[in-house]
Amino acid sequence: MAEREQIRKSPSEKAEVEVDDAPATSEKGEKLKAELDDLLDEIDEVLETNAEDFVRSFVQKGGQ
Amino acid sequence: MAIQKICGIETEYGIVLRGTDDPNPIAASSVLINSYLHELERRSASAGAAPKVGWDFEDEQPGTDARGFSPLGAMAPEVETHLVNAVLTNGARYYVDHAHPECSTPECSDARSVVVFDRAAERILQTSMDAARRLLPAGQEIVVYKNNSDGKGNSYGCHENYLMDRAVPFGRIVSHVTPHFITRQIFCGAGKVGCEAGLGPDEVPFQISQRADFFEEEVGLETTLKRPIVNTRDEPHADAQKYRRLHVIIGDANLSEVATFLKVGTTALVLAMIEDEFLPREFAFASPVGALRRVSYDLTLRQPIALADGATVTALEVQWELFTRARKYADDVGLACVGEQVGNEVLRRWEAVLNGLESDPSALAGQLDWVAKHRLVDAYRERHGLEWGDARLAALDLQYHDLRPDRSLAARVGLERLTTDDEVERAMTEPPPDTRAYFRGKCLQKYATDVVAANWDSLVFDIGEEPLRRVPMMEPTRGTAAHVGSLIAASETSAELLERLGS
Numbered sequence A: 001m002a003e004r005e006q007i008r009k010s011p012s013e014k015a016e017v018e019v020d021d022a023p024a025t026s027e028k029g030e031k032l033k034a035e036l037d038d039l040l041d042e043i044d045e046v047l048e049t050n051a052e053d054f055v056r057s058f059v060q061k062g063g064q
Numbered sequence B: 001m002a003i004q005k006i007c008g009i010e011t012e013y014g015i016v017l018r019g020t021d022d023p024n025p026i027a028a029s030s031v032l033i034n035s036y037l038h039e040l041e042r043r044s045a046s047a048g049a050a051p052k053v054g055w056d057f058e059d060e061q062p063g064t065d066a067r068g069f070s071p072l073g074a075m076a077p078e079v080e081t082h083l084v085n086a087v088l089t090n091g092a093r094y095y096v097d098h099a100h101p102e103c104s105t106p107e108c109s110d111a112r113s114v115v116v117f118d119r120a121a122e123r124i125l126q127t128s129m130d131a132a133r134r135l136l137p138a139g140q141e142i143v144v145y146k147n148n149s150d151g152k153g154n155s156y157g158c159h160e161n162y163l164m165d166r167a168v169p170f171g172r173i174v175s176h177v178t179p180h181f182i183t184r185q186i187f188c189g190a191g192k193v194g195c196e197a198g199l200g201p202d203e204v205p206f207q208i209s210q211r212a213d214f215f216e217e218e219v220g221l222e223t224t225l226k227r228p229i230v231n232t233r234d235e236p237h238a239d240a241q242k243y244r245r246l247h248v249i250i251g252d253a254n255l256s257e258v259a260t261f262l263k264v265g266t267t268a269l270v271l272a273m274i275e276d277e278f279l280p281r282e283f284a285f286a287s288p289v290g291a292l293r294r295v296s297y298d299l300t301l302r303q304p305i306a307l308a309d310g311a312t313v314t315a316l317e318v319q320w321e322l323f324t325r326a327r328k329y330a331d332d333v334g335l336a337c338v339g340e341q342v343g344n345e346v347l348r349r350w351e352a353v354l355n356g357l358e359s360d361p362s363a364l365a366g367q368l369d370w371v372a373k374h375r376l377v378d379a380y381r382e383r384h385g386l387e388w389g390d391a392r393l394a395a396l397d398l399q400y401h402d403l404r405p406d407r408s409l410a411a412r413v414g415l416e417r418l419t420t421d422d423e424v425e426r427a428m429t430e431p432p433p434d435t436r437a438y439f440r441g442k443c444l445q446k447y448a449t450d451v452v453a454a455n456w457d458s459l460v461f462d463i464g465e466e467p468l469r470r471v472p473m474m475e476p477t478r479g480t481a482a483h484v485g486s487l488i489a490a491s492e493t494s495a496e497l498l499e500r501l502g503s
Helices: A003-020 A020-044 A050-059 B025-044 B110-133 B170-183 B257-275 B289-299 B314-330 B338-358 B369-384 B391-400 B421-427 B439-446 B481-490 B494-502
Strands: B007-012 B014-020 B054-057 B085-087 B093-097 B100-104 B141-145 B160-167 B215-220 B225-232 B243-248 B453-457 B458-461 B471-472
Touching: A003 B160, A020 B369, B007 B110, B007 B243, B007 B257, B014 B025, B014 B100, B025 B093, B025 B100, B025 B110, B054 B471, B110 B141, B110 B338, B160 B257, B160 B421, B170 B215, B170 B225, B170 B243, B170 B257, B170 B314, B215 B289, B215 B494, B225 B453, B257 B314, B257 B338, B314 B338, B338 B369, B369 B391, B439 B453, B439 B458, B439 B481, B471 B494, B481 B494
Parallel strands: B054 B453, B215 B225
Antiparallel strands: B007 B100, B007 B160, B014 B141, B054 B085, B085 B093, B093 B100, B160 B243, B453 B458, B458 B471
């Protein structure tokens, strides 16, 4: 169990590091959000046009 | 010492035939696979090799010799002809099963190899869709989905197989692998909008696993109803005196390569530790089926799960303990049975993913399917102000798994790759060099017209003399490039090969 405790320390160590890094983290958060926005814009063009019909007609036979 | 964990994945794909009022999924699956075989014939027309070989259902074999190969002339196997059931030159099997197209990877020597061949299977399905489009009437299209449920209570599987030592008591496997199967979904779940076990979107808006809703038993033989967490199918497709094939039916089909790698890699390690009696503690859950669903429904990963002795654990705690033991196993015993290099990579990624899940799961959106899907669906929901029961979210879920490159959402969320396009392309037709699949695949490449049937543990040749000749392959680790590569290279004809194998 000693090893496990040792491993489980790492998240709290990391948490401390994150506090120091706060500005960089929020910058990173902004970047991620921008990427996600771009992704949502992009998928809008490939999404099934009639979601309701698509979902209703997607019926599969049970398998294994 | 644990035996080498030869492994593979068999995936049943969802299938839709668009542009018709009568979409028969069995017929559509047949058209899909036949279109692929037709395409292979067309491509290889100049080479003269048409690898259209039937599956051989004869599965009972006498023992084997030390090399694993002993041509027997006395048996005349029957060749199955009425089902679409093909064996490919990469050693895979491609067939219709339960109204779904199914592709089984060849036997692989480690988790990374499984990822490559699972990817190759996706490419085979994509090529099949393209080929079918050219053959179907205008306006019709077959679309394939790599998922495990239609959102209406119908499920289809993605099974894993692992070679195990027959000497290990099955009860020990069950008690130690069950906690892994209940908790590993936190990194290998494919994610699902909603619930198919009676709870509404208010209770379960999104869950970690595709399959958890469909499991009702702890142990059993069934695969299509009352599915058990541990399946007892005992069909080793190998020397039954020495081996067991653990048939794992609980997993989700993954689009993320990291998730497939971890699913197979951690399970192979856990099974190796079970063989070597390296897991001291059993996590006996008070209700394994209930625990499986609780874990799937808990996106916080923080909910305590009741153990039979009254204590509680979280899924993360179980995984941390298994990981910790695995790292000690690597130090004390070594990782030869799962591949030294691959085993170390599994440990590195296992630890990183557990740390990520503990501190900030959303940071794993580039690695884990359920996180990637949840992030996408939730962002879409917020942007459009939708309720969780909205059909548009269910549509996003399904389309995540659409295998058409121009439609797939999984292909757009930035999942990390472990493979290269080149190696995946090659794996569509080339077998792995380090299992018996090499022998199967190379014989199909070189002696296509003489191989009249194949299955996991034998090949049947027609060398122009009666009767047909069956070559048993009862040792999954034999028949590799190292064992038979030069024999095959030196044999111009299958008759020569059989002579050399028999000598």
